[in-house]
Amino acid sequence: MLVLNLSITSDTLSLGRSIKDGEKLVSSDQSFELGFFSTGNSKNRYFGMWYKISPKTVVWVANRDKPLTDSHGFLTFSHDGDLVLVNQSKSVVWSSNLSRVVKNPVAQLLDTGDLVLRENSSLNSDDYRWQSFDHPSDTLLPGMKLGWDLKIGFERCLTSWKSKDDPSPGDYTFRLNINGLPRFELVSLGSGKIYRTRPWFGIQYNGSSIASNPVIKPLFFYGENQMYLLYEVSKSKFIVRLLTNHAGWLQLYVASTRSNAWNIMYSIPNDKCDAYGACGANGICRINRDPICDCLKGFVPKSPEQWDLLDWSGGCMRRIPINCSKEEGLLKLANVKIPDLLEFWLNNNMSLKECEAECLKNCSCTAYANSDVRGVSGCLLWFGSLLDVKEYKEDNYGQALYIRLPKSEPDFVHNSVKKKRMVIAILMSAIAALFLSATAYCHQIQNRRIKSKGWKIKEEDVDLPLFDLATIVNATNGFSEDSLIGAGGFGPVYKDGYSICNMQAIFLPGQERTIEETVNRSRQVLESSRNETILMANCNTESLGASSCGMEEGQKDFGL
Secondary structure (H helix, E strand, C coil): CCEECCCCCCCEEECCCCEEECEEEECCCCCEEEEEEECCCCCCEEEEEEECCCCCCEEEECCCCCCECCCCCEEEECCCCCEEEECCCCCEEEECCCCCCCCCEEEEECCCCCEEEEECCCCCHHHCCEEHHHCCCCEECCCCCEEEECCCCEEECEEEEEECCEEEEEEEEEEEECCCCCEEEEEECCCEEEEECCCCCCCCCCCCCCCCCCCEEEEEEECCCEEEEEEEECCCCEEEEEEECCCCCEEEEEEECCCCCCEEEEEECCCHHHCCCCCCCCEEECCCCCCCEEECCCEEECCHHHHHCCCCCCCEEECCCCCCCCCEEEEEEEEEECCCCCCEEEECCCCHHHHHHHHHHCCCEEEEEECCCCCCCCEEEEECCCCCEEECCCCCCCEEEEEEEECCCHHHHHHHHHHHHHHHHHHHHHHHHHHHHHHHHHHHHHHHHHHHCCCCCCHHHCCCCEECHHHHHHHCCCCCHHHEEEEECCEEEEECCCCEEECCEEECCCCCCEEEEECCCCHHHHHHHHHHHHHHHCCCCCCCCCCCEECCCCCCEEEC
């Protein structure tokens, strides 16, 4: 339980004044308070900052590694203008440690939760001589920078508490690694990395708790002298904090400005694939698979027995060793978090094609990737094992990785066959689409010609091609008796042995067609003739390939 003294004061501390145990500064908007507190059952006293609506939520501690043992400490200014925390014997236990003298200092607690030290005559933020935002504890507040000032070599990072009730520096640190491409890492003092984000690829950070969401908007600055992350709150009704807790979790907390109830919006590690190197060297983690770990293409488990027991720590090894020959290629693995940058080479001015050539000519290169997802330039080469590879479920999170494999490797051969099949399938689809388009176009032209002659076709007659009288006369040799087959109920029936191509119907030599001549029938007879012809048109016998009907205004009706 947190023990606080609740006397009220202003948001500023000027020269000649001090803050004693039991006194505090309060930001002008009543969001934050600054003063002395204790944790749990401890009698130690710390000087720090907390949310006014949630006094137990401490966001910054000055003397976290040097607690006061009684309530006789106070905060004041030194003769050089430094902020100093002194104990009962007037010994300094904490200091702002300014590099230059401030003649007329003022300390102010801002509405953002930033405690700043400035000259009394200046309100410009550029003139701040010191600020608590540059020295975070375990919490990142909106507007606070997490990263590096490269000009002076100064790092801002989050360090967890030792325990729930002990604010002293703990075992976990969340920091920005700027070796190669910048990426954030959650590091354990005893066991090294336990989580890392994907590297910065020139657009945004994805796949982590610091990605955009409806509550916060992260901003990453990547410059020559500064490299850092900060975030803004999207809606003023929320208060937000990013915490590195004592158990090794990175957690994004959200609360309403009207309530002191905090909700965890996101935690890291979020799933088993977030654990650093979950599948060992040359392994890949897929959270939607069971089991989640597999070897990269071209690799097999080093210890199949351990792998069967779901112990993936031993990782994988190549099925066929590479020997720097011309019989080697690069296999693409899409939508992944690329391997950690352990043994690597980076060139920001090289194209992807040049990157591939550079990898193939270097016998030690095991994989390569584009260092800029915008595709402008940039080359990353890996040497040695590929560690901490993860496949993303979301399409826009990952990056393409190209793994070096012998061309005799089964995975490489299988991938090449798949590519060929895909190309063939695409070509066949294109040809089919072209054929269907041409058929539809011809059908449309035919309909236009029919309509231009004033003919009408019922919807049920779409399978009944129409011919003019001249075509039918030509097909029957002028209704010659030599072409006469017999007589039906509606007139003579002729056969056709000619090649006729008109509109949709194509008659080939040797194919027989029947032509039924009908003369001056009644409307009922005409309809019956039409029905008979449609029936014949839908017959599927080889000897009767198709049926057609020829009509001309003022002439006889013919069934073909």
